[in-house]
Amino acid sequence: MTADAIKHQLTDIFRDVFNDPTLEITDEMTADDVDGWDSLTHINMILGVEQGFGIRFSIKDVRAMRNVGELVQAIAKKRAN
Amino acid sequence: MLNFTSPLFFVALALVACGLYILPGRWRAAYLLVLSYGFYAMVSVRFLALMVAGSLLAYGIGIGIANARSDSARVRLMLLGVGGLLGGIVVFKIGGAWHGWLLPLGLSYYSFKLISYVIEVYWDEDSVERDLTLFLSYPAFFPQIISGPIQRSEPYFQQVRALAARRLDSAQIEEGFRLIVTGLMLKLLVGDRLATLIAGVDAAPGSFGRIDLLVTIAGYTLQLYADFAGYTNIALGIGKMLGIDGPPNFNAPFLATNIQEMWRRWHMSLTTWLTDYLFIPLTMTMRRYGLAGLLLCITINMALIGVWHGFTLNYLIFGLMHAVYFSLTMLYLRYISPPRGKKAPPEPRLRRIVRTAFGMVLTFALMSSTQIFFHSARFDQAIGILRQVFGLIPSGARSIGDIGPGAAETFVICALITVWAGCGAPGARRLSDRIAPVAPRWLQYGVGLFLLATLTPDSAGSFVYGQF
Structure with missing residues (x-):
């Protein structure tokens, strides 16, 4: 799966979780950039990603991600394994 | 005893802060440790021994985890450390609630620090700290020992x-001083006045009218905020004087437009702690149960926030009420509320203002409803207040103004100041800058100190969160 394909699918998940049908994601985006992104929506987003991409993160993975770009990389790595 | 509201404490602080900067750099960590242990020993030498024991346990466990060769050994050590530290809190909280034991000063605060350290080292061995002096000063750091x-x-x-x-x-130094003065003013001039008036109603709530009782219930939230945010400012200010910035506890909580947002702005150092070490791991473990699992995790998290304050039925109910409010808010935002975002259709200005104001008032009212259980010492007291609020038992005719001369005016003024502070004190910085050419900063602080010296009520002093 290419990074662009991941981002495309990830955008849909973000729009659903953050209840914003026009949300556009970027690599540098962090929780500070999105209205309503707190620990609860974060965990909802992680669970949505796990379901959508058929992967599982560890707590360590979740803590290590600092922005959307790192999330995309983590998804690509998990999918490759 | 030296405490954060006594003038003698601040004289001592000025001296020890000077001492810190005179000392050669390599002695400063040891100096902080000696100061912190000295401060604690003035309260209780016996409980100091308990803190040292807990600290040494976490220190040893941390090194053990970092040196462990197998994952299973790391897990065992982590569980031993977390279990030992949590066990200490549970034993004393149960003893305190059921047998009237005296709680060791700051037990829940320093234990939570140590638990977070053990888990961090378990997650990432590089976080281990081998310098014993530096390590011991962390849980004991005296500006944060009373209530975080x-x-x-x-x-x-x-x-x-x-x-x-x-x-x-x-x-x-100036920023630290500003935090201390504003914290003392919020706590001593405003919070403690509200506390006195609320105590006047508490003495015989049944003799007061229903509206006055409702106003008093709103006062619970305001007084708690003035007390705890005041304390936090003082603690952060003392830390700053010693060169250590602490984490914030409040971010204008009264601006929150729903309960979920309120918890992002209230007692933040506790809620982020629980999010990282309890809520996220728990939700990840329960993920296969979907929405039901998430709601259960929210309930567990909120119930624990409640009983963290003490093992009583009232604190549990406080937590469970928040769990219900929080869950309903989450479901509403996710499934019912209209889509948001920058490109959503623009909302008329007036409607936005009304919606925001309604959200703020509703959030404050929900928060205050939980405070009935938080504030009341016993279950039947809380139920009595609720019955009176809902008109199930007759109310009296007294009003807050009958408590003493000027009581109603005092209540209104203190409540307004607290609401303003709890909304992030809008305009305070600008006003201070605007008048600075006429009344320079030192004069503004001088006025603050003068108000503290002349207007502090005699009964002022102890902190609500000191008991937790």
Whole structure:
């Protein structure tokens, strides 16, 4: 799966979780950039990603991600394994 | 005893802060440790021994985890450390609630610091701290010992290390002083006045009218905020004087437009702690149960926030009420509320203002409803207040104004100041800058100190969160 394909699918998940049908994601985006992104929506987003991409993160993975770009990389790595 | 509201404490603080910067850098961590243990020993030498034992346990466990060769050994050590520290809290909280034991000063705060350290080392062995002096000063750091804020180990260790090479920084001293003066004013001039009036109603709530009782219930939330935010400012200010920035506890909580947002702005050092070490791990473990699992995790998390304050039925109900409010808010935002975002269709200005104001008032009212259980010492007291509020038992005719001369005016003024402070004190900085050419900063602080010296009520002093 290419990074662009991941981002495309990830955008849909973000729009659903953050209840914003026009949300556009970027690599540098962090929780500070999105209205309503707190620990609860974060965990909802992680669970949505796990379901959508058929992967599982560890707590360590979740803590290590600092922005959307790192999330995309983590998804690509998990999918490759 | 020296406490954070006594003038003698601040005289001592000025002297010890000077001492810190006179000392050679390599002695500063040891100096902080001696100060912190000295402060604690003035309260209780016996409980100091307990804190040292807990600290040494976490220190040893941390090194053990870092040196362990197998994952199973790491897990066992982590569970031993977390279990031992949690066990200490549970034993004393149960003893305190059921047998009237005296709680060791700051037990829940320093234990939570140590637990977070053990888990961090378990997650990442590089977080281990081998310098014993530096390590021991972390849980004991005296500005944070009475009621937090609960600082994480990494930022603390980094700042104390940097302190070795630091010179006295006048901006930091001024910022610390400003936090202390504003914190003292919020606590002593406003919070303690509200506390006295609320105690006047508590003495015989049945003799007061229903509206006055409702106003008093709103007062619970305001008084708690003035007390705890005031304390936190003082604690952060003392830390700053010693070159250590602590984490914030409040971010204008009364601006929150729903309960979920309120918890992002209220007692933040505790809620982020629980999010990182309880809520996220628990939700990840329960993920296969979907929405039901998430709601259960929210309930467990909120119930624990409740009983963290003490093992009583009232604190549990406080937590469970928040669990219900929080869950309903989450479901509403996710499934019912209209889509949001920058490109959503623009909302008429008036409608936005009304919606925001309604959200703020509703959030405050929900928060205050939980405070009935938080504030009342016993279950039947809380139920009595609720019955009176809902008109199930007759109310009296007294009003807050009958408590004493000027009571109603005092209540209104203190409530307005607290609401303003709890909305982030809008305009305070601008006003201070605007009048600075006429009344320079030192004069503004002088006025603050003058008000403290003349208007502090005699009964002022102890902190609500000191008992937790």
